[in-house]
């Protein structure tokens with residue numbers, strides 16, 4: 362059973378190395394590296410990590426803000442290459458293209474990403490980047506009446 366104690370949603374397994382890197386120093390000693398931890402990605406839930414023994418780590422106990430749980434513009438979407446909601450928005454606005462995903466993919470290919478130790482979810486950010494860009498698409502159409510922007514380039 363790997364459901365979050367607060368929101369009851371299913372958690373996603375994360376590696377210990379993710380918690381070792383992202384928990385604040387003052388709470389790190391609470392981490393039991395012999396147990397399995399799960400990530401709660403529910404927007405309105407304060408829990409970030411939990412284990413099946415009832416231990417939890419909340420948003421404030423991480424060194425970085427959590428994309429899924431904070432809708433602010435300056436929250437990281439891609440933790441490895443420093444893309445925030447705002448910088449993604451600005452880049453697309455500036456270039457009129459979706460170069461962001463390709464840029465991230467190219468760096469991943471060059472093995473420059475470190476999602477396991479940088480991203481609280483412990484895995485690749487691309488789905489979140491895609492979702493962020495999708496959320497902006499209507500906004501861009503409103504901003505650019507006669508300009509089409511390419512939102513998917515594969």
Ligand SMILES: [Zn+2]
Pocket residue numbers: 365366367368369370401402403406407408
């Ligand atoms: Zn939760």
